Amino acid sequence: MGVERISSRQVAERFGLSAAQMRKDLARFGEFGIRGVGYDVPSLRKTLERVLGLADTHPLVIVGAGRIGTALARFPDLESRNFRVVAVVDIDPARIGEPVADGRLRVQDASALDAIVASTGAEIGVLAVPAEAAQDNYEQLAATGIRAVLNFAPVQIQEVNDVRVKTVDLLIFLEELAFYLL
Amino acid sequence: MGVERISSRQVAERFGLSAAQMRKDLARFGEFGIRGVGYDVPSLRKTLERVLGLADTHPLVIVGAGRIGTALARFPDLESRNFRVVAVVDIDPARIGEPVADGRLRVQDASALDAIVASTGAEIGVLAVPAEAAQDNYEQLAATGIRAVLNFAPVQIQEVNDVRVKTVDLLIFLEELAFYLL
DNA sequence: GATTGTGAATAGATTCACAGCT
């Protein structure tokens, strides 16, 4: 946004945190600031991208070409934030071949998942399948060598080996808001 | 699932927490268990639904009938978890009148938001609009008297008054997973 | 004069461990 220098207080304000918290958080990874001056925004940004593993683009494979899967395939800002959907798969023959991601890709056959992950180098899997298929599909992703999975099915996934799952359960967010209505 | 009695240890296992944590959490709201026995599942469930404000159905209004909005309108298990989409609105004339939520509803004109919220009694708003429209639409929702908003736009909403926002930012989930890939 | 980085102080969350109940 054109800002060249920023203080911990200013960053903290933006996020609703304390200045001390920001400094502690940043200092955990190194000394990025300049005493008496603040942080240089472009260099801080570059450093954090490196530290957080966001320096280069992560290829994603989306499993499930239903409404959620196809919506994600064209989610805005994915590319500018260093993620790229490299494949969308489904088991429904009627969906295979359909254009997705604004026509950049076509839905592929989920039975070829292994080959697709191998050829695209996909690093992160996205589960956009019905709850009853989620555990199975997770295990199939795990079998391809993928190390991280974002799960949108409203179900608890039993993790295997070292394949981390992050579940985004819409219902839990709604329930949090419902509590606030009381 | 037919289970009548459960111990704190069993619940904890299910969620990957400690038994002591479960007991502390539950005991915060009252004494729901029976010493030496455990918790009666049906009565615990009923009590928690009441305590958490999930005893009766919460009407939702979805703002934005794009892919995310329409996907949410037919999200599975909403009804069984006591949420119900009562309206979907959009500003695009081409979308107004289209059937959504498996044909149960039709997209309505966003300019009638006030009347729609009033007539449906919607309690929670869901923002499924582009990032640049999110703040505006949030304020419009706030103006209708809605008290809680779930925001899917990848943008920080500036809260007004007492209208709580919960932002679900897909990119942040992906970034967390990317860190795990290091 | 301003701001970082950080040890010390404080606050908060989790776990321990056991009395009390079934």
Next chain:
DNA sequence: AGCTGTGAATCTATTCACAATC
């Protein structure tokens, strides 16, 4: 014998406050 509810102990996170630096 088994399990809850909870005070005490421990562990973790946040804030304070200030020497070091620009």
